[in-house]
Amino acid sequence: MKKKTGGSTVLDKADMRILSLLQREGRISNVTLARRVNLSPSPCLERVRRLEAAGLIQGYGARLDAAALGFGTTAFIQVTLDRTTAEVFDRFRDEVVLIPAVAECHMVAGGFDYLLKLRLADMDAYRSVLATIVDLPGVAQTHTYVVIEPIKADLGLPLGS
Amino acid sequence: MKKKTGGSTVLDKADMRILSLLQREGRISNVTLARRVNLSPSPCLERVRRLEAAGLIQGYGARLDAAALGFGTTAFIQVTLDRTTAEVFDRFRDEVVLIPAVAECHMVAGGFDYLLKLRLADMDAYRSVLATIVDLPGVAQTHTYVVIEPIKADLGLPLGS
DNA sequence: AAAAACACCGCACAATATTCCGGAGAAGGT
């Protein structure tokens, strides 16, 4: 990994492979990782540390079985606000991120304002959370899409290598 | 962690805390984890192994900076199929999961059939992927919502502890 | 009440991570 002017970095094949492997197996030992990228442990660890320091690796996490832990239902909610002023947006954002069931929140272009991904125990929990959301400041209308079947789960970026 | 009849398991406070900690810091050492749950390393590791064997922990992964790695654009695409037969559904699913840019795919109820989450480099990549998707078997129409601003990223289940 | 089962702890050994050093290769300047 070479440093570039301006604090940015350039990633070579080995770095990409490290990222790809760690993305899928975040807890493999450094020696195993080094073997798989055809490096000795020390430079491999040095690269990992640099990737972490550069912020390319933001952290590590365990993938949990949502259904087994009482979050078997996923739903998407489209939210439209009643006015498109900065103040209304800010207030909505500040409050929506505090709702634990809201796993993701995206501001989108193309018809409505926000798209929310919810992780819920069941439909009862959904009713309760929806009541919370429609009461958020500025919410004009919502539309819910309940996930019937998960086809593909998020397993990270398609780094290929 | 106690075993229950039927291969299922019951999770106590310590297990929930282990899951919560590992979800956010998947690479902490077992001794550190043990300290934080007020256990000695050996039973703590035994619990982790059991949670892994039970499938509650499905794996570990690094969280990468998507924007820095050339996936700065996120888009959601609603897909409606032309007929709602099992054969059409199956063919679509088999092919859509093979597209690398498709990070997630959910079958949903409430207006259209599938909701896709795409991770893309830019709008040029979007055009190319959209062309691929509309050419998939059975696709009648699509509607895209491009993410302008990410408000909340998926950081796992709200286990609280 | 006795016995079994369970979960915990602490210790010993193996594996791993971390840090140091010397050496090799590439880029840039003269």
Add this chain to the structure above:
DNA sequence: ACCTTCTCCGGAATATTGTGCGGTGTTTTT
């Protein structure tokens, strides 16, 4: 083309961690 400089690589020693075993206290079963 040569030399300087910089960066990276590989190996060895030390510190830390992971792992398996025996022992103990507590709870549950009969």
